[in-house]
Amino acid sequence: KAGVTQTPRYLIKTRGQQVTLSCSPISGHRSVSWYQQTPGQGLQFLFEYFSETQRNKGNFPGRFSGRQFSNSRSEMNVSTLELGDSALYLCASSLGGQLASYEQYFGPGTRLTVT
Amino acid sequence: AQSVTQLDSQVPVFEEAPVELRCNYSSSVSVYLFWYVQYPNQGLQLLLKYLSGSTLVESINGFEAEFNKSQTSFHLRKPSVHISDTAEYFCAVINNGGSQGNLIFGKGTKLSVKP
Numbered sequence: 001k002a003g004v005t006q007t008p009r010y011l012i013k014t015r016g017q018q019v020t021l022s023c024s025p026i027s028g029h030r031s032v033s034w035y036q037q038t039p040g041q042g043l044q045f046l047f048e049y050f051s052e053t054q055r056n057k058g059n060f061p062g063r064f065s066g067r068q069f070s071n072s073r074s075e076m077n078v079s080t081l082e083l084g085d086s087a088l089y090l091c092a093s094s095l096g097g098q099l100a101s102y103e104q105y106f107g108p109g110t111r112l113t114v115t
Numbered sequence: 116a117q118s119v120t121q122l123d124s125q126v127p128v129f130e131e132a133p134v135e136l137r138c139n140y141s142s143s144v145s146v147y148l149f150w151y152v153q154y155p156n157q158g159l160q161l162l163l164k165y166l167s168g169s170t171l172v173e174s175i176n177g178f179e180a181e182f183n184k185s186q187t188s189f190h191l192r193k194p195s196v197h198i199s200d201t202a203e204y205f206c207a208v209i210n211n212g213g214s215q216g217n218l219i220f221g222k223g224t225k226l227s228v229k230p
């Protein structure tokens with residue numbers, strides 16, 4: 001099975017712009033979670049989508065949003081970029097279901113640099 | 116709130132020496148526990164997991180971790196490390212039985228194996 005793929009791998013944006021990141025989960029996986037990784041804050045949960053619905057959300061401002069499509073692919077959008085948004089954004093997929101999404105499998109990440 | 120503490124931010128060891136990476140979690144509910152490894156410029160790879168059953172779990176590359184409920188710990192050990200084990204290791208927890216699919220991560224431990 002192909003793993004989790006994320007596009008693009010690297011991105012450079014300017015403050016104030018917006019950006020969209022894409023994630024394709026492992027085939028058959030219905031849950032997609034997004035995490036932000038920075039040297040200072042470590043790995044922080046952004047949100048989780050399951051069957052096109054946001055099931056769980058972390059403590060991030062409304063500038064961070066996401067969605068999931070019927071094929072389970074997910075996109076994450078950040079509007080009005082700030083310098084502090086520079087980070088590695090990781091997507092993880094899991095089977096999902098009614099219970100917690102155990103065994104999350106991560107993609108390689110998108111490295112976002114905001115200048 | 117649930118939290119994960121990795122007591123050592125950096126662990127330098129010589130090749131073929133044993134190593135222990137410590138992880139403690141705080142939770143009043145039952146949890147599932149994971150160790151992930153991150154190599155430079157890559158995403159996270161699931162190393163091993165504790166979901167239920169035997170409290171000692173092993174990975175295919177010689178790592179093991181033991182779930183200790185009374186001490187709320189899930190330390191990672193390897194009896195003899197290799198240069199290729201140099202990476203950052205993250206301990207993570209997820210609530211057992213909930214519908215929230217987010218992993219709570221520790222800050223990570225950078226393992227540096229020297230020849």
